Amino acid sequence: MPARASLASVSPPTKPAGRGDVALAAPDPRALLRWYDRHRRELPWRAAPGTRQDSYRVFLSEIMLQQTTVVTVRPYYAAFLARWPTVAALAAAKLEEVLSAWAGLGYYARARNLHACARAVADAHGGVFPDTEAGLLALPGIGPYTAAAIASIAHERRAAPVDGNWERVVARLFAVEEALPKARKRLRALAETLLPDARFGDFAQAMMDLGATVCTPRKPACILCPWRGSCVAQAQGNPEAYPVKAAKAARPTRRGVAFLAVRADGAVLVRSRPEKGLLGGMSEVPSTPWLEGEPADPAAHAPLAAPWQALNGTVGHVFSHFALELTVWRARVAAGTPAPAGHRWVKREGFEAEAFPSVMVKVLEYID
DNA sequence: CAAACGTGGGG
């Protein structure tokens, strides 16, 4: 257990208020582990106490949980595990299958990387995940956090998977004044001082549970915290002030027109988006470009000549860095209408196999 | 390194 004094090099330069009078004990990792033993949450991807989880399951869950809530991930995790129980099974899947199964979960590069990673493990690692952070880090879609998570949880390596929970907990423990994202390096250094001498997987998950259930972004339950006697922010009385965050960029609005061509048999005209970029590789109804300011001329972008009818209302959708307002133009076309190059007709029964992102599901509600 | 990259739920 490093003494407080040894943290000087990574501590914030400004002396936090409230530290002067009462000496705070250094946070003891064993106290958190004891708390975890009493309050550990049951989660589908979590192994029974005292056992290690299969690395593929840790991998699958960690990729899905990136920037995504537990509640949202649950059904996707169950579906993926049932359909592709092993890394070999996932590696054998077609990318399109993986993308359609991922549809609705967001950040679709994750699905592409998940698949590429499974193939890399199957092809270049004999079907076995690397058991070191460095080895894991070299795989597609696995960054510093996920490498440390798999290494600690599945392989019991000494590693600090510093996620948003860890950052919040550490920022409060040490009252870090520097704002995110610049504070990331400092927070990581402080986090590593907290690591125990054993039970690295449990400690990693304990930090996440603590952040998710006690040291929450708003109204943290400090009274229930095993580290309440070691927390500078709690001593200051303003835990919610941490972590400090930089101002966010404004979110502009882009507009466009989506063309909903409905054939007599109910089939809809669909195409696939480019593999890179927004909604990469996902299925979509053709549309004008999505632009800020002056909308593009719809007629110039219609996929085929038809009696287009502008529908009332718009489809609104919020992406991570812009909001989208889509006007829907719909046309009923004859049964024999051919699909233009790069497009295809998809019937209702075929929707399941398509990789429609949520924004397109909204557009497709205008079929009838 | 800042920006791109989704979505749904809660206050």
Added chain:
DNA sequence: TCCCCAAGTTT
């Protein structure tokens, strides 16, 4: 309605 947030990675 609006803003924030959630087990980050890639370029």
